[in-house]
Amino acid sequence: MKKRPPDPPSKSCGACNLCCIELPINTPELQKKAQTPCSHLTDKGCGIYATRFPICRQFLCGWRLFPELGEEWRPDLSGIMILQVAQKDLPEIYRPAGHGMQFLIMDGNEAAVTRPGVAEFVADQVSRGVAVYLTANAPRALINEYLPVAATGNLPIVRRIILHLCRLLMTARAQKGLLAMLPHFYRLHVEKLRAATIK
Ligand code: SF4
Ligand code: SF4
Structure with a gap:
């Protein structure tokens, strides 16, 4: 898999969690429809952040x-x-x-x-x-x-x-x-x- 470029230093997701809602995901570990919150999403962000799936780690x-x-x-x-x-x-x-x-x-x-x-x-x-x-x-x-x-x-x-x-x-x-x-x-x-x- 292509190596992810380093994050621009001044940017972090902050309060945004829209990729966990808006995007469809279809991997062996995680499937969700577009415009549907991921089942792991909580009020405080990803509920399994430390062990989140490769697709989630790679996406920017x-x-x-x-x-x-x-x-x-x-x-x-x-x-x-x-x-x-x-x-x-x-x-x-x-x-x-x-x-x-x-x-x-x-x-x-x-x-x-x-x-x-x-x-x-x-x-x-x-x-x-x-x-x-x-x-x-x-x-x-x-x-x-x-x-x-x-x-x-x-x-x-x-x-x-x-x-x-x-x-x-x-x-x-x-x-x-x-x-x-x-x-x-x-x-x-x-x-x-x-x-x-x-x-
Ligand atoms: S990567 Fe996802 S959570 Fe972060 S800013 Fe982009 S859409 Fe929002
Ligand atoms: S597992 Fe966590 S990071 Fe991945 S889509 Fe679901 S809420 Fe977002």
Whole structure:
């Protein structure tokens, strides 16, 4: 297994425990569904912290991984959990830029994506060819396909595209079953085609 990079010295999870709630886990030792608290989670944090499972020891969210993200990006404060996406799991054209990232919007709260700094960070990543996904658990959208690099300097447009995608994804999440999600997949597809025509 790849060795975990050292923790940035100034960051610790503090009161956040959202990865123990929001993320699905499927390992031999521990299985849990997304958006469901782990059975070991207590009011004071992990109840088996000293002996917690390898998957728990190895995991760091993007806020812990990326030094450029300030305290306000901590998932319980921002409403966004950033997850690193391995290079090998990205479409070929985004691999030269290294790992990708996935913005998981929690609590159905679109205010999370409109707060200061989000559009700037996303625009910077997209302009450098980094793959950036947006999701509310399912489905997910690759923002790069909706936000042409040429438009990343226009922050009002960046904000509008992120908010629009967020609303589509939130609506899709609220639907039950794949059939009910189809119209939302279709709208995402149309938006993608429209973005491809912007030069
Ligand atoms: S989501 Fe990030 S900050 Fe929150 S507990 Fe997990 S690793 Fe720590
Ligand atoms: S075992 Fe502990 S660290 Fe791992 S998911 Fe459960 S509460 Fe979190």
